[in-house]
Each structure stands twice: as C-alpha cells, then as structure tokens.
Amino acid sequence: MTAAGPRRAVPATKGVPRGRPGRPAGRPPLSRTEILAAAALVFRRDGYQSARMEDVAEVLGITKPSLYYYVRTKHELLFDIILPPYRDAVAHLDEVLASPSPAPVRIGEVVARHFGNVARYSPAISIYVENLRSLPVPPEMSQLDARYVRGLRQLIAAGQSDGSLRSCDPAVAADALLGMCNRFAVRYAPHIPFDPDALAATVTSIFLNGVALPGTEMPPPRNGVARPGTAAQPRNGVARPGTAAQPSTGVGAAAGGAAAARTRTDGHG
Secondary structure, three states: OOOOOOOOOOOOOOOOOOOOOOOOOOOOOOOHHHHHHHHHHHHHHHOOOOOOHHHHHHHHOOOHHHHOOOOOOHHHHHHHHHHHHHHHHHHHHHHHHOOOOOHHHHHHHHHHHHHHHHHHOOOHHHHHHHHOOOOOOOHHHHHHHHHHHHHHHHHHHHHHHOOOOOOOOHHHHHHHHHHHHHHHHHHOOOOOOOOHHHHHHHHHHHHHHOOOOOOOOOOOOEOOEOOOOOOOOOEOOEOOOOOOOOOOOOOOOOOOOHHHOOOOOOOOO
16 A cells, blocks of 8 residues: 555664664654554644644654654655545445445445544544645545545436436536535534534435425526426536536545545545
8 A cells, every 4th residue: 555554664774764764772663553643643632734743753752853764744644544544435335336225325324434434533534625635645545536436426326327316417416415525524523523423314314305395496597507307408518417517627526535636536535
C-alpha cells in the first residue's frame, strides 16, 4: 500500500538521509499504531491546520527529530489514519453491489457504513473532506474515491433498472447522496455528538423519499429540468432525467471525495 503502510526500519547509520534521523537510542521502536493514535489526538485537540509535528512528538514522549525517523509530514499521518476506513468503505460497497437485496436496502447499508466510519475515525475524515482541494492526495486515495463514486452510480442505476428507484441521472443522484453524507461529516463529526445509525437512517429516508408529502404542488420546470417523475426537453446542455448529461465540470465525491479536484470523477471520503 501507499502512504498508509508500515515502513521498514531504517538503520541509524551515516547513510540516513538528511532530515530523516536514525531511531532514537535507549527506547524500543514506536509502533505505527502508537504514532497514528497520537496524531489523531493532536488533530482532534488542536485542529489539523494548527497541529504541529512537535505536538505529536510531545504526546509520544520523543523529540521532533526523532519523530521524523518514523514519518515525514503531518499529511502522511492524516492519510495513514483515513486510508483504512476508505478501503473498508470500498470493500463494503463491492459486497453490497453483489447482494441480491433491493437497491433501496443496499443504499441504506452503504450510508450506514459511511456514517459509522465517520464516527469511528473522526476527526480525520472530516478534515480530509473539508480540505480535500488543498491537500496532496496519494494515488491510492484517488483510486478509492473513483471506485466508490462508480459503485454508487452502479447501485442507483440497478435500482432504476429493477423499478425500485425513479428515473434520473445516476451520476447526479450519487452526487446528491454523497454531498449530504460529506456535509454531515464536516458539520457533525468534529463538533457535535451524533448517533451514526440514526443520522444514516434520516439521510437515507430523505434521499429515497424526499421531504415533500405526496400530492404536494412542486415547483415548475426551470431551464428544461423537469419535476421528479416528469419528462423535460433538454436545454442548455441539461439532459432529461434518466439520460446522460453533457459533461461540464465533473461530478461526485467519495466518502470524502478527492476525485473532485483531481480526477474529476466527482467530495472521499
């Protein structure tokens, strides 16, 4: 794996690169788990932008130069923390895509896993989602983002094919769902205690059922975009629901969504 993998110890010799000191003498090596736990504590306490490598070193009881034996930057620490939940989310989505359950049930399972990971790995996922356009993203993260967005679009398209979901552009629907999930990741996880299961159920219900009661008068079509369940002629490059829209600036954001700024497959987490 890329940035998240355990690193082979570098012998403390004169060949150690500049800025990469040898292992501190007189104490056993630190595990990657210990280092990431300390980084997560500092990120949560001070905020990612304000966190410093010396703060992480202080929590670990070592000096800043000693910390550089194990890790080079705080970006590396952040991605080492958030890659596991992103791998988990993509692996879970692959399982869901292979499930025979109805699409709405499977969508609920994906959203529940999303919020479960947000709660478990807060604040790292929230930091990533909020700063995705300014952070250097490892290739594996971009690949995971793209796979997640692709899989969710496939799931929505499957529901349209079996008649359980209304006709619309699957890419737009996937973006809408991921936008809600990622917004709550930023809004709730670092600041407000929340029940991930309850929040996932609410978001799933809003996505699948909407918020308007049956029979409610809906806004008239604008710019050729029809009300849900009605047809519209394409105008200004906007396609009818159920047809492919003309590409413009790209869509989607995975569990936090780095592909938006880089691969244009999309918040991704």
